[in-house]
Amino acid sequence: MREFLEGSRAVAEAVKLCKPGVISAYPITPQTHIVEELAQMVANGELNAQFVNVESEHSAASVVLGAVATGVRAFTATSSQGLIYMAEVLFNIAGLRLPLVLTCANRALSAPINIWNDQQDSISLRDAGWIQLYAENNQEVVDLHIMGYRLSEDKSIMLPVMVCMDGFILTHGMESVDIPEQDKVDKFLPPYQPLYKLDPAEPLTMGMLADPDYYMETRFAIQETFKDVLKLIPKINEEFRGQFGRDYKDGLVEEYYTKGAEKVIVAMGSVCGTIKEVVDELRAKGKKVGLLKIISYRPFPYTKVYEALKDVPRVAVLDKAVSLGAYAPLAVEIKAAFSGKKKSPKVISSFVAGLGGRDITLESIKEIFKKMTQKEVNLEFIDLKPELLKEEYGE
Amino acid sequence: MENKTLFKAGHTACAGCGQVIAARLVIDAAGSNTIVVNNTGCLEVLSTRYPESAWSVPWIHSLFENAAAVASGVEAALIYLGKKEAINVIAQGGDGGTADIGLQALSGMLERGHDILYVCYDNEAYENTGIQRSGLTPYATNTTTTPPGTKSIGNIRPKKPLPEIVLAHGIPYVATASVAFVQDVQRKVEKAISIKGPKYIQIHVPCPLGWRHEPNFTVEVAKLAVETGLYPIIEYENGALISRRQFTPKPVEEYLKVQGRFKHLLSNPEALKEIQRIADNNIQKYGLKVGS
16 A cells, blocks of 8 residues: 655554564664554554563664574664664674564764764674665665565575665655555565574574584575575565565666666665666766666675676766775775676776765765766765864864 | 483583582473573583583573573563463573673563573673673682782672662562572572562572682582671562571681682781671671571
């Protein structure tokens, strides 16, 4: 059913359709609306779940860990400092091979404290063993949650999924969203059937000490599984298309006018909507420009990226995050996709924008397209305010 | 003798480890319909080194400080499945994982009212990482991070009053126990799991390695801790003290002199006086002297 909803409400509706038995969360802006909506659904008896209000994000992640280990589908959501505070548990969940879906309402990291959007929080957890999917709009947010559980709980995968949605821009944005029907979701997402669980009828030990004779294979196994994730995401998307009618192609990347393009921007999340608008405008003027939207950041679809960009002369990567002291995180992956390959864009430039909620406007995107010359630009910050930097250094 | 325990031999505990004796007593008292969530620590390391496990019940270890929170999730899942009435949930850890790094998760579990028994095995230091001081290390103890020296007596703080902190949460059952008194440990576990809601038992478990006593003296050392008044054995139900182990008090030197961790105190009358004062205070506070 198509409804005009706040993004957080849309997440809650999607999660409700997935029927988690345990929800646990701790408040943090801009995630709060999601769990408030779910708490109300539980309070109203619309959702049969145990809602556990905890004393920290560390415990929220631990509670859902315990619930999934006991064989019950679970959900949590967080943001920024909360995600970082959960970090220890998130690595643990992946290592234990427990399936889960977590919503990350992307927000900047402190200090300085800033509640607004960028993607430094989830990006900094890219090595945690979680599948990370980035949504452009709230319809994708809804669909990624439903597909996320399917993916996570697949017996060949058994890895947690983080659905990343830009804080405020999506969580608090009102959009028209199609909320699927329950019976269709039930067909697409059957009840969770654990491979293993804590059960006195069949006792087992989970979370054992693995010494140097055993540890390395656990990491190798996850690395191998991520290859399977790259194969499964397109299959799940195909099935999703059949069931719900929405087409995300392979579900790993979205190519927007990349064929025959001379300039393509690569980006993730809600900024892709802004880029599409600029692409439309420039295309109308005859400019051969396009967008490559990365949906799956972990696993990273290197082959898809290579195929999409190998004949594009100029590429710019827009990061809404930084890896302080190194190249920007998404730019690194894009460059790596062409390492040792026959074909490659002549120029792969890297731009950082939108940190701490600074608006990325149509003009910001146009400026990036303008700067996509033959000269490679590396780590250029868009929309910086020079006057603030002067003040900072007392010049 | 037929081996009916749910905690099997073959683990890698040190000789004379008090914690494994207590852990076996706890799980055997709780029975096979129990799920155990274990903090990181000695017990976890010595009992579940892949590919071997000492546990015959479902058991999970996640992290150092989150057993109480993971157990909360296990309990919530059992409620969702309609199985909580039939299955006990035990969260357990050492003194560091309980009193220090895990205190927040424990407090959350207690405050939320989960039907879980939390067991703290108190060996009074981070023994697993090499005998560092914890919040439950006694006054003046020599640990690797509180070594005595010309300017220090050892650990400068008394034990954190964890049973009282737990009790202040208003939970239905709080008890301390000692591995020296086996039936008492098991009676308290059985009683605790018969009560709905959060329960807490703190068991004093000597560590021959960290306390530097002979491995065959584990029970004797634990007994001396109780009978000098340094480890009060108390039991609270719904906030009221319902039992305490009474004894004819012995001087604290009798407990201190059998352990290397207190050796530096024996020639220090001031320190001995202070420790005797702590013991006397316990004896008076809880009425531990026979006939009191």
